[in-house]
Each structure stands twice: as structure tokens, then as C-alpha cells.
Amino acid sequence: MLVLQDVNVYYGAIHALKGISMEVNEGEIVTLIGSNGAGKSTSLKTISGLLRPKEGNIKFNGIDLAHVPPQKIVSLGISQVPEGRRVFTNMSVLENLELGAYLRKEKSEIKKDIEKVYSLFPRLLERKGQLAGTLSGGEQQMLAMGRALMSRPKLVLLDEPSMGLAPILVKQIFSIIQEINKTGTTVLLVEQNAHMALSIADRAYVLETGKIVLSGSANELESSEEVRKAYLGG
Ligand code: ATP
Secondary structure (H helix, E strand, O other), X not given: OEEEEEEEEEEOOEEEEEEEEEEEOOOOEEEEEOOOOOOHHHHHHHHOOOOOOOEEEEEEOOEEOOOOOHHHHHHHOEEEEXXXXXXXXXXXXXXXXXXXXXXXXXXXXXXXXXXXXXXXXXXXXXXXXXXXXXXXXXXXXXXXXXHHHOOOOOEEEEEOOOOOOOHHHHHHHHHHHHHHHHOXXXXXXXXXXXXXXXHHOOEEEEEEOOEEEEEEEHHHHHHOHHHHHHHOOO
């Protein structure tokens, strides 16, 4: 479904991604793990078209994304949940969800999808009129995920959904990610919490200073000594 080939991304003189190649197959949960500054967010932003590779290419269902503008990438079926949630703080929960569907026209279908998001995240239904800026961190994560689902993505890019959340909420969010995947959405998950990410993923890539240093099935990586030492606390 998604193929990255030898992707190089720079911020000015900083060479942030140094020839990344990876793929995500339809139906999978794939995780990209790595420590701070490894290039995880940069990878997602490059896939969603917010950054452009200087070299290399990215294909989604066979379509070269090189010159496709970000909003068109959303309508092709890729939706990103950014790091730090980035909900529209002065708008209500419902308005945030409606904005997630801004490229779509069919009102009744949009309404149905809002109901689906509420059934996935009952907490959002309880808070539908509340300003997003006053939600808790976990609720904002739910809203950011719900908003991303409103474009009916084939592939959802999740940037560190566990960040800043209590362990019990992290568990809840990860089980919802599995549920989203079961209903047919492919997931590319970026995480520092390697343990949680590997527990739900099919396959994983390990990123270190802009390079993929390891890849394999989630089980293989979980039992790899290198990964255990560097990312799973021994
Ligand atoms: P974290 O888990 O801390 O978010 P990350 O793996 O997502 O880390 P990136 O945010 O992708 O890492 O950053 C990769 C590298 O690119 C880092 O060295 C970072 O300092 C650099 N970088 C990121 N954004 C910019 C920017 N806007 N300008 C210059 N350098 C940047």
C-alpha cells in the first residue's frame, strides 16, 4: 500500500532522513520506533506531504506522491494524527470532528461517521459541545484520532499517541488503535513507547539518527537483544 524508497529529507543543512526505505501492506499495523530525534515525526510528515524528500520516492497504492499536495494526499486516503494532538482548541469536539471531514461533501454520510467515532470514543459523545482546549490530554488524543478518521482514511499515520498519557489511558488508546485496524484501516504508528507499539504491531522498523537499523516482525524485534537493550529497558 505504501512504499518508501531511499527517502532523504533535509532541514536546511540537517540531513534528517538518510535513505529510508520501508513499506506498509494493506491491513497491517506497522510501527516505527526510535528515540528522540531519530526522525520518526519527519518520516510521517514526509509521507503526508508536509515535507518533501530531496531524493527518493514515496508511492501510495502505486501513485507517486512526489508532487501531490497534502490535501490531495488526504483525499487519496492518508490521514495523520500529529504529535501533540493539535486539536482546534477554540472549537467544540463536534466542530473538530466536522473539520476532519472538510474535503467530503455527503452530509448524511458525514453524520453517520460522527456517530461511528462516538461509538469508538463514548467520551467524545459526552463532551461533544465542550471546547477542545479544555479536554484532558487523553481526550484530546481521542479527538485527534476521531478527527483523522473523519476523512475515511485507508491509512492512518499516528505520531506518538502515548505521549504524556497515564498507563491506563495508553492501554485504552492502543486497544482502540487495534479496533480501528480491525475495521479495515491500515496503521503506521510512530512511538517512543516501543513496548506498547510492538505489542500491537505486525511489523516494525527501528530508526536511529535518520536511518533504519533494524526491521522485522514485531515478535522478532521484541525478542531481539539489541531492541531489548536500547528500547525495552533490558
Ligand atoms: P521525537 O520523538 O523527539 O519527536 P523524532 O524521532 O520524531 O523525535 P524528528 O522530529 O523527526 O525526530 O527530528 C529528526 C531530526 O530533525 C532531529 O535531529 C531534529 O532536531 C531535526 N528537526 C526536526 N524538525 C526540524 C526543523 N523544523 N528544523 C530543523 N531541524 C529539525
